[in-house]
Amino acid sequence: MDLELENKIAIVTGASRGIGKAIARELAVCGSDVVVCARNAEDLELTAREVSEETGRQVVPITADTTSTPQVESMVAQAAQRFGKIDILVNNAAAPGGIARGPLETISDDDMLDDLNTKVVGYLRCARAVAPHMIQNGWGRIINIGGLSARNSSGSNVSAGVRNSGLVNLTKYLAQELGPSGITVNLIHPGATRTERSGPAYEEQARREGITVEQVEARVAANNATKRIVDASELAYVVAFFASPRSIAISGEAIAAGGGAGTAVHH
Numbered sequence: 001m002d003l004e005l006e007n008k009i010a011i012v013t014g015a016s017r018g019i020g021k022a023i024a025r026e027l028a029v030c031g032s033d034v035v036v037c038a039r040n041a042e043d044l045e046l047t048a049r050e051v052s053e054e055t056g057r058q059v060v061p062i063t064a065d066t067t068s069t070p071q072v073e074s075m076v077a078q079a080a081q082r083f084g085k086i087d088i089l090v091n092n093a094a095a096p097g098g099i100a101r102g103p104l105e106t107i108s109d110d111d112m113l114d115d116l117n118t119k120v121v122g123y124l125r126c127a128r129a130v131a132p133h134m135i136q137n138g139w140g141r142i143i144n145i146g147g148l149s150a151r152n153s154s155g156s157n158v159s160a161g162v163r164n165s166g167l168v169n170l171t172k173y174l175a176q177e178l179g180p181s182g183i184t185v186n187l188i189h190p191g192a193t194r195t196e197r198s199g200p201a202y203e204e205q206a207r208r209e210g211i212t213v214e215q216v217e218a219r220v221a222a223n224n225a226t227k228r229i230v231d232a233s234e235l236a237y238v239v240a241f242f243a244s245p246r247s248i249a250i251s252g253e254a255i256a257a258g259g260g261a262g263t264a265v266h267h
Contacts, residue, residue, distance in 0.1 A: 003244035006031035009083040010243065011076070013066055013126060014093030016043035018195040019145060019232045021051070023090050026236035027243060028055035032088065035060045035079040058083075066093045066122035067114075076129040086133040088243045091126050092145040094119040096197075100159035107158060115159035120166045127174055131183070140183035141243045144171050148191045148258050164189065168254050175252030184251035186242045191258020192220050194231045225260025 010027045014020040015036035024034045028051050036051075038044045041063045048061040060082060064075035080086055095118065100111040123144055134140025149157070150164035171187040178185060202216045209216075221229050238257045241247055 001246065003030050003240055003246055005240065005244055008032040008087040008243070009035070009079070009085055010088035010090065011035045011037060011079055011086060011126070011130065012090040012092060013037045013064075013122075014145075016040055016047050018096070018197060019190060019193060019235060020090070020092040021047050022195070022232035022236040023092065023145075023239045024059065025051045025055065026233065026240050027088070027090075028052070028057040028059060030240050031057070032243075033058040033060075033083060035062055035075075035082070037062050037064050037066075037075055038093065039063065039065050066125060067117045069125055072122075072125040073129050076126070076133070080133050085137055086130050087137070087139065088141045088143070089126055089130045090143045090145065090239060090243070091123040093122055094145075094163075098149075098157050098160035098163060101157045112159050112162075115163050116166070119163040120170060123167065124170060127185075131178060134178070134183050135181040138182045139245075140178070140181070141247070142174060142178070142183065142185040143239050143242045144185070144187045145239075146187050146189045146254065148189045148256060148261055150189055150254070151256070151264055152262055171254065172252045179251055184242075184247065186247075186250055186252070187254040188235070188238055188242070189254060189256045189258065190230070190235050191224065191256070191261040192229055193235055193258075194229045198229075221259070223261050224258065228259060230257065230259045 010032045012024045015024045016038035024036050028034050036048050044061040048059040052059040062075045064071040098115050100107050144167050146164040146167045149160040175185040202213050206213045206216045221227050235257050
């Protein structure tokens with residue numbers, strides 16, 4: 001199926017590695033030009049060069065911290081000036097897994113606020129900055145990357161669940177607010193996802209516990225209906241669909257993309 005993404009202009013935050021990098025690559029493979037955004041300029045420039053050389057599309061790195069409104073506004077302005085429009089925003093910038101962890105008495109207010117500032121307010125900043133460009137064009141797609149902790153207790157990691165649950169309501173709000181202008185907004189909840197970080201992490205865990213990497217991976221995948229770990233590239237396929245004009249029937253929804261993780265039923 002042609003996703004009709006040829007010559008669309010996308011912004012992907014948190015795109016220097018991992019899920020964000022895989023999403024940027026897939027959108028470029030589908031024919032979009034992509035602005036990749038992250039805080040680390042060196043990693044970001046390497047990603048942009050790699051993806052551009054592989055896909056033949058324009059991949060432009062713009063360093064920005066999404067906890068800063070001026071930096072977000074500057075990044076979006078630079079993207080719009082470079083390409084003349086913005087069609088797609090993928091909000092992905094966040095500390096993996098959240099940082100406010102541990103027993104209640106040890107949880108830091110600052111850690112909790114930093115997590116929310118990055119993954120909830122940061123997503124709002126980016127959506128607010130791109131909205132005028134999409135409204136002017138009468139079309140747009142915003143895809144928020146959340147996490148399955150929104151649907152399941154994450155144990156000692158309180159901020160992961162709080163921030164991802166907050167994104168459910170933010171996504172619905174944005175969908176209602178922007179829908180009349182031809183803009184859809186959806187939320188994708190990844191579960192355990194294989195990225196370039198996974199291999200070394202699983203190897204270290206296997207060494208520490210005296211088991212094989214295969215055993216570690218089987219444990220990670222045990223709660224998935226498919227009994228396999230979703231690869232970042234496979235998650236990116238889901239994002240590409242939501243970024244497509246073909247996804248017009250879906251807006252304001254939260255979709256799990258964790259390989260069937262968990263047993264909860266959601267109506």
